[in-house]
Structures are given as C-alpha cells and as structure tokens.
Amino acid sequence: MFYFDPTMIILIPGIILAMWAQSQVSSTFNKYSRVRSFNGLTGAEVARSILDSAGLFDVSIEQVRGSLTDHYNPRTKVLALSEDVYSSTSVAAIGVAAHEVGHAIQHNEKYAPLLIRNAIVPVANFGNYFSWILILIGIFFAxxxxxxxxxxFFLAVVIFQLITLPVEFDASRRAIVQLEGRNLLIGDEINGAKKVLKAAAMTYVAAAANAILQLIRLLAIVSRNDD
Structure with a gap:
C-alpha cells in the first residue's frame, strides 16, 4: 500500500526526534512542576503582571482544559493557560506562562515572523490536507x-514550520528577560525555566524536521512515479 512504501524510511529520523523531544518536554515539565517558585505567584498572576508592565491591559487570561495546551490567540487577544499552568506556582508553570506572554508582546510589537506565520496558517492548513489528495490522484491517473x-501546496506546511522556529525561540527569550529582569524567578529558578522552554522548543524543531523529511519523501514518490 502507498503508506507503507519504501519511502517511509525517510521519515524514521524525524519520528525518532519527535518522540525524543516529546519525552524531554514531558519529563522536564513534570520535574519543574514539582519545584515551587520562591515568590509564590501563580502562572496566571505572573502572566498578568508581565502583560500589565507591557501595557497590554486589553489582553485577557483564561484557563483552558488539558495539559500544555497553552497558547495566545492574536485575533481575540486571549492568553489561554492550561490547568497545569494557570493556578500553579511552579517554576515550570511560570516559565510557560511567560512564554505565552512573549507571543502577546510579539503581536503588540508586530513582530514580523509572527505576522508572517499567522498570515500563512490558512494556506498551510489547506496545503497539509490537499497536497496528499493531489499526489494520490496524480499517482492514480499518472x-x-x-x-x-x-x-x-505542501511547501506551505514546510514554510510554516520553519517560520515557527524564530517565533517560538524569540518568545522564550522574551520570557526569560521578563522573569529575570523583574525578579519573578530568582537564582536556579531561572535555569529551571530555561530548561523547560528549551525542551518545549525542541518539539518545534522536531516538527520542522519532520515537515522537511516529508517534503523529501514526496519528491522521492513523485520522482519514482515520474520515471
């Protein structure tokens, strides 16, 4: 069958990387979820503090279900924090909350990579679905x-994943600057937050790598059928 052809081998390094990255973010988050911050502030309180200091009073904070489902919605200006982050006073929760605030600050400052990523989301979603349909039809009808x-179409997916990298790394950088500069975390707590955010960043690296490998696989499939 098509999905089990030899080109699947191309994806193996990316699958291994993704599994490793996911295990790292889970273990690192769980580890620092058990480390309570000295200041005793919750993730939501830290997020509100940084937002207010940046003048983003119009950004609201809401709690959402799930674990590590945190995100910032630029359309509604809502900072959504998961149950593990919203009311937790852990170093991990504060690091994640500050990271999401980093995205809100990016949006307010019209950070170019973020604007580009947001603009191509519909195209990337369309490409991710219809690229396979077109390729399968193309193979069937030669x-x-x-x-x-x-x-x-699939190139849009690759571009989206690649442009996501500077967006995520910059949000983490902004988070650490705020946490350290405003003494929201101190001493080894900063190192803990860095480790959590670094582990989370690796999931985006893995996603980009998988998109590139998938593109290579598609080229191999088309080249094989073209012959």
Missing amino acids: ATNLMYLGIV
Whole structure:
C-alpha cells in the first residue's frame, strides 16, 4: 500500500526526534512542576503582571482544559493557560506562562515572523490536507503535474514550520528577560525555566524536521512515479 512504501524510511529520523523531544518536554515539565517558585505567584498572576508592565491591559487570561495546551490567540487577544499552568506556582508553570506572554508582546510589537506565520496558517492548513489528495490522484491517473502541484501546496506546511522556529525561540527569550529582569524567578529558578522552554522548543524543531523529511519523501514518490 502507498503508506507503507519504501519511502517511509525517510521519515524514521524525524519520528525518532519527535518522540525524543516529546519525552524531554514531558519529563522536564513534570520535574519543574514539582519545584515551587520562591515568590509564590501563580502562572496566571505572573502572566498578568508581565502583560500589565507591557501595557497590554486589553489582553485577557483564561484557563483552558488539558495539559500544555497553552497558547495566545492574536485575533481575540486571549492568553489561554492550561490547568497545569494557570493556578500553579511552579517554576515550570511560570516559565510557560511567560512564554505565552512573549507571543502577546510579539503581536503588540508586530513582530514580523509572527505576522508572517499567522498570515500563512490558512494556506498551510489547506496545503497539509490537499497536497496528499493531489499526489494520490496524480499517482492514480499518472498525472505528474498534479503530483508536483501537491508538492507546491505542501511547501506551505514546510514554510510554516520553519517560520515557527524564530517565533517560538524569540518568545522564550522574551520570557526569560521578563522573569529575570523583574525578579519573578530568582537564582536556579531561572535555569529551571530555561530548561523547560528549551525542551518545549525542541518539539518545534522536531516538527520542522519532520515537515522537511516529508517534503523529501514526496519528491522521492513523485520522482519514482515520474520515471
């Protein structure tokens, strides 16, 4: 079957990297979730403090279900913090909350990579779904043009994943600057937050690597069928 052809081997390094990254973020977050911050502030309180200091009084904070489901919605200006972060006083929770505030600050400052990423989200979602449909139809009807069109659509997914990297790394940098500069975390707590954010960043690196490997696989499939 198509999904079990030899080109699947190309994806193995990315799958291994993704599994490792996920295990790292889970173990690191769990470790520092058990380390309570000296100041005793919750993730939500730290987020509110940084937002207010940046003049982002119009950004609201809400609690959402799930674990590590934290995100910032630039359309509604809502900072969504997971149950593990919102009311927790742990170093891990504060680090994650500050990271999401970093995205709100990026949005307020019109940080170019964030604007580009937000702009291509619809195209990336469309490409991720329809690229495979076009390639499968192209293979079935031996239509090379359709297969290459599918690859063009999938390029949007790769670009999205690549542009996500500077967005996420910059948000983490902003988070550490705020936490350290405003003494929201002190001493070894800062190092703990850095480790949590670094582990989380590796999941985005893994996602980008998998997108690139998938692109290489698609090119291999098209080249094989073109022959």
